[in-house]
Amino acid sequence: MEIDYLLVVLLSSLTSASVLIIATLGLAVIFGLMGVVNLAHGEFIMFGAYTALVVTRSGVPFSIAVIVAALVTALFGAIVERVIIRRLYGRLLDTLLATWGLSLVLYQSAVLIFGSVTPGIGMPQSNVRIGDYTISSYMLFLLGVAIVLVLALYWLLTKTGYGIVARAAIQDSETASAIGIESGRINTMTFALGSGLAGFAGAILLPAVPATPGMGFAFVIKAFLTVVVAGPVTLTGTVLAGGLLGSAANIVASFWTTVAGNIVFFMLTMGLLRLYPNGITARWNRKL
Amino acid sequence: MTISTQPDQQANSRIGKAIAWSDLISIAAAVFVLLIISLIVDPYLAYVATSWVIFGIVGLSLDLVWGRAGVLSLSQTAFYGLGGYAGSIAAINFSYLTGNTLIWSLPVGMLVGGVVAAFISWIIFYGRMGVLQTTILTYTFTLVLWTATVSFSTKVGKAVVGGDNGMSNIPPMILGLGDAAKQLEPNAMLVTVVLIAAILYALCKALAKSPFGLIIDCIRLDPVKAELLGYDIRRYQLILFTIAGGIAGLAGSLFAAWSNYLNPSIFNVQEALSIPIYVLVGGRGTLVGAFVGALAVGGLSFWLGGGVIGGQTTLVMGVCLILLVLFMKSGLLGGLAQLFALFRSKREAKQAPIDQTEQRVKIDFDLLDKIRLHANTNSQSVELSSVDALKSFGGVTPVNRVTQSFKKGKVRCVIGPNGAGKSSYLKALAGTYKLDAGQIKFGQRDITHADPFDRVRQGLGIKMQKAQVFDDLDVRTNLWIAAYSRDRNREEADRVSGGMLKMLGMVAQGSKPASQLSHGEQQWLDIGMVLCLSPDVMLFDEPAAGMTKDERRQLSQLIKTLSKSAAVVVVEHDMDFVRTLDADVTVLHQGEVFAQGDIEVLRKDERILDIYLGRRKHVQAH
Numbered sequence: 001m002e003i004d005y006l007l008v009v010l011l012s013s014l015t016s017a018s019v020l021i022i023a024t025l026g027l028a029v030i031f032g033l034m035g036v037v038n039l040a041h042g043e044f045i046m047f048g049a050y051t052a053l054v055v056t057r058s059g060v061p062f063s064i065a066v067i068v069a070a071l072v073t074a075l076f077g078a079i080v081e082r083v084i085i086r087r088l089y090g091r092l093l094d095t096l097l098a099t100w101g102l103s104l105v106l107y108q109s110a111v112l113i114f115g116s117v118t119p120g121i122g123m124p125q126s127n128v129r130i131g132d133y134t135i136s137s138y139m140l141f142l143l144g145v146a147i148v149l150v151l152a153l154y155w156l157l158t159k160t161g162y163g164i165v166a167r168a169a170i171q172d173s174e175t176a177s178a179i180g181i182e183s184g185r186i187n188t189m190t191f192a193l194g195s196g197l198a199g200f201a202g203a204i205l206l207p208a209v210p211a212t213p214g215m216g217f218a219f220v221i222k223a224f225l226t227v228v229v230a231g232p233v234t235l236t237g238t239v240l241a242g243g244l245l246g247s248a249a250n251i252v253a254s255f256w257t258t259v260a261g262n263i264v265f266f267m268l269t270m271g272l273l274r275l276y277p278n279g280i281t282a283r284w285n286r287k288l
Numbered sequence: 289m290t291i292s293t294q295p296d297q298q299a300n301s302r303i304g305k306a307i308a309w310s311d312l313i314s315i316a317a318a319v320f321v322l323l324i325i326s327l328i329v330d331p332y333l334a335y336v337a338t339s340w341v342i343f344g345i346v347g348l349s350l351d352l353v354w355g356r357a358g359v360l361s362l363s364q365t366a367f368y369g370l371g372g373y374a375g376s377i378a379a380i381n382f383s384y385l386t387g388n389t390l391i392w393s394l395p396v397g398m399l400v401g402g403v404v405a406a407f408i409s410w411i412i413f414y415g416r417m418g419v420l421q422t423t424i425l426t427y428t429f430t431l432v433l434w435t436a437t438v439s440f441s442t443k444v445g446k447a448v449v450g451g452d453n454g455m456s457n458i459p460p461m462i463l464g465l466g467d468a469a470k471q472l473e474p475n476a477m478l479v480t481v482v483l484i485a486a487i488l489y490a491l492c493k494a495l496a497k498s499p500f501g502l503i504i505d506c507i508r509l510d511p512v513k514a515e516l517l518g519y520d521i522r523r524y525q526l527i528l529f530t531i532a533g534g535i536a537g538l539a540g541s542l543f544a545a546w547s548n549y550l551n552p553s554i555f556n557v558q559e560a561l562s563i564p565i566y567v568l569v570g571g572r573g574t575l576v577g578a579f580v581g582a583l584a585v586g587g588l589s590f591w592l593g594g595g596v597i598g599g600q601t602t603l604v605m606g607v608c609l610i611l612l613v614l615f616m617k618s619g620l621l622g623g624l625a626q627l628f629a630l631f632r633s634k635r636e637a638k639q640a641p642i643d644q645t646e647q648r649v650k651i652d653f654d655l656l657d658k659i660r661l662h663a664n665t666n667s668q669s670v671e672l673s674s675v676d677a678l679k680s681f682g683g684v685t686p687v688n689r690v691t692q693s694f695k696k697g698k699v700r701c702v703i704g705p706n707g708a709g710k711s712s713y714l715k716a717l718a719g720t721y722k723l724d725a726g727q728i729k730f731g732q733r734d735i736t737h738a739d740p741f742d743r744v745r746q747g748l749g750i751k752m753q754k755a756q757v758f759d760d761l762d763v764r765t766n767l768w769i770a771a772y773s774r775d776r777n778r779e780e781a782d783r784v785s786g787g788m789l790k791m792l793g794m795v796a797q798g799s800k801p802a803s804q805l806s807h808g809e810q811q812w813l814d815i816g817m818v819l820c821l822s823p824d825v826m827l828f829d830e831p832a833a834g835m836t837k838d839e840r841r842q843l844s845q846l847i848k849t850l851s852k853s854a855a856v857v858v859v860e861h862d863m864d865f866v867r868t869l870d871a872d873v874t875v876l877h878q879g880e881v882f883a884q885g886d887i888e889v890l891r892k893d894e895r896i897l898d899i900y901l902g903r904r905k906h907v908q909a910h
Binding site for chain 1: 354360362411414415416417418419420421423424425427428429431432434435436438439440557558561564568602603605606607608609610613614617681683
């Protein structure tokens with residue numbers, strides 16, 4: 001086996017791990033900071049993808065469309081938090097069910113509005129040559145996006161007023177409310193942030209993953225399992241779990257089929273969860 | 289106060305008993321009516337209604353785990369689909385031998401559904417996974433099956449599993465034997481399915497009423513307390529989950545025989561989503577609600593005639609689920625029950641004002657002696673000890689190399705300022721915290737790695753800081769569950785819990801839900817539950833909190849009496865209470881043993897005053 005082949009396998013594993021991390025961060029932020037799992041996360045990704053698609057097709061450059069998609073999805077998330085999630089605080093399983101219902105509503109709405117097949121966006125495909133092999137330059141770009149996204153989130157959650165308050169609220173909600181932190185507003189912002197990240201993921205992945213109504217279901221299996229394996233330490237855990245599981249599934253998928261990759265992903269998760277039932281970071285001292 | 293033993297013995301004997309005749313009669317009556325209807329309805333309606341009943345059975349399997357055990361599983365349709373495929377494969381291959389098809393498909397479907405559910409729940413419950421993680425894992429399991437089966441093609445004997453094309457030629461329901469046996473007509477099919485559903489329902493009802501079902505209720509209400517009563521909650525959850533998986537699998541093979549065709553869409557999200565909707569519509573935790581919900585939803589869409597919501601079923605279902613969760617938490621049956629309860633409580637309030645004077649807890653020490661005497665026939669003096677026990681959370685070390693041993697004879701009090709590690713040490717002894725280093729021994733046995741329930745079974749009794757009682761269960765049942773843990777014998781549990789109720793002087797409150805007790809009464813009930821276990825070593829974390837002066841006096845006397853026959857460890861804040869216990873005292877400070885000895889000697893120790901008052905010298909000693 002030659003060095004260029006190994007390099008390509010390594011890079012493609014890293015990029016597919018990046019895709020997974022990009023798609024998971026929104027879910028992880030909501031889970032980590034609110035203790036809520038948004039089962040409609042996949043459809044939020046789809047929401048972002050379609051928003052970016054519509055905006056691009058109306059003539060706006062793709063880079064701006066991505067930002068618009070993130071903002072619109074964040075706004076949508078804020079509304080969902082106000083209308084549904086807020087009424088269900090302290091009822092964990094009911095929150096799951098309500099977001100599950102929402103996921104189907106969004107899916108079916110997308111089918112109604114866009115039909116089940118949609119045209120992709122015309123992005124020029126360019127490849128990078130590595131020895132005898134090529135790798136899509138957009139996929140390499142996504143690797144960079146994942147790194148920047150993680151760093152930006154780290155900054156947001158540790159250095160800004162919002163981030164510090166949000167983390168305080170989840171660590172000790174009673175003290176937080178006693179010192180005048182409005183957990184309601186913080187939760188709306190957190191849910192909007194998570195939704196915005198999902199929308200951003202759908203948009204930025206659009207050139208690689210075309211928008212379809214069912215695309216959410218394909219993403220969420222891996223995203224959910226990644227969050228569960230990651231455990232309570234949101235950022236580090238997600239990067240670690242996403243990196244590990246994403247590359248493992250990619251290696252299996254490249255030698256076999258995507259479905260086999262999915263199954264390996266699932267089995268690996270089951271194994272990890274048997275060893276670390278509350279996530280690989282459950283016993284860590286770090287908080288992010 | 290004299291109490292006749294007659295009425296409470298009667299009340300006792302109902303707890304944990306198999307299904308009552310009145311229940312069976314009402315089930316039989318309902319089934320009879322349904323059977324009549326099944327026979328006379330239009331064959332097409334009978335055909336469609338058969339599927340509603342089948343969905344009701346899947347709903348029943350969800351309500352078993354969600355309504356009773358409090359675990360939301362989104363993989364019931366996965367067990368249902370797998371059971372359907374497996375049952376059909378068996379029926380295709382073997383039914384030529386008998387003519388009868390269900391004889392092959394039902395057991396195989398049930399077995400496969402159960403085995404897969406057992407595997408999943410082994411991972412979930414034996415890993416002690418959280419509630420959220422459980423739901424997500426079950427959901428992803430369904431999604432993985434959905435994506436995997438689409439491209440999964442294979443041939444098992446004569447059965448062809450054709451990926452997205454599905455599996456066809458599944459034999460219909462045939463009950464008769466031999467070559468001449470005929471396929472059931474729609475009405476007969478409905479009758480068969482209704483009968484199967486009724487049997488399953490009756491069995492589930494009986495299960496829910498049995499001690500097993502009561503323990504499952506306790507696990508839903510407070511899993512930690514259930515384990516501290518000596519129940520291996522993982523085992524109970526696994527068994528329940530397996531039973532539910534088996535029921536779902538059986539429903540799957542019924543469905544396959546009904547439709548003669550299966551494809552991967554049985555695993556899809558829409559299918560999975562409809563099951564919690566049935567349960568929510570009917571009423572969670574009622575078991576029969578699943579059928580009510582399935583019939584209501586099925587009947588409504590039949591009546592609306594497909595066309596109205598036609599292709600938009602998914603949309604409507606999604607919206608329905610959101611609305612149900614937001615506005616109709618207890619479902620149709622739950623709503624009715626609430627109305628009824630409201631009506632009844634209004635009437636009762638008018639009738640009998642409850643006599644407040646009888647509600648004071650009073651310990652009957654003669655009875656206590658009898659109960660303890662009976663409990664301690666075989667145990668010699670058992671010693672609980674920790675050797676260099678260490679537990680740390682990141683930078684904090686609440687238990688730092690604590691070496692102690694506890695024997696019967698004299699009460700031992702563990703004291704120390706806030707954050708000294710008292711409760712953490714107790715949790716380490718109880719096993720809810722696992723040690724990072726060191727050893728815990730019970731008699732000769734090393735229990736460092738034993739689970740809490742295992743330690744309790746060895747003879748440890750634990751009362752945590754916050755009074756832990758099963759809110760929805762009445763006082764008597766609370767005690768009964770504790771007593772049942774010891775011998776797993778109903779008569780013995782009746783006797784012990786009845787005695788304990790009298791000893792505590794709580795007979796008048798026996799049928800009150802524990803949630804209605806005052807804080808002090810809940811403490812007594814919790815202590816009573818620990819005593820029902822007849823432990824050789826008892827750990828009490830702040831037992832006097834929330835008690836009146838008179839109650840404290842009685843508690844102090846109780847603890848001293850107990851210490852004659854068992855090792856008793858009391859964590860306390862209240863120095864006056866500690867003094868009445870005439871105890872040996874261990875002072876913890878920053879996770880370490882700071883001092884030890886007689887309370888009167890320690891009271892004169894300046895250093896201990898220093899750490900209690902936060903005075904400089906010893907506060908920063910570490």
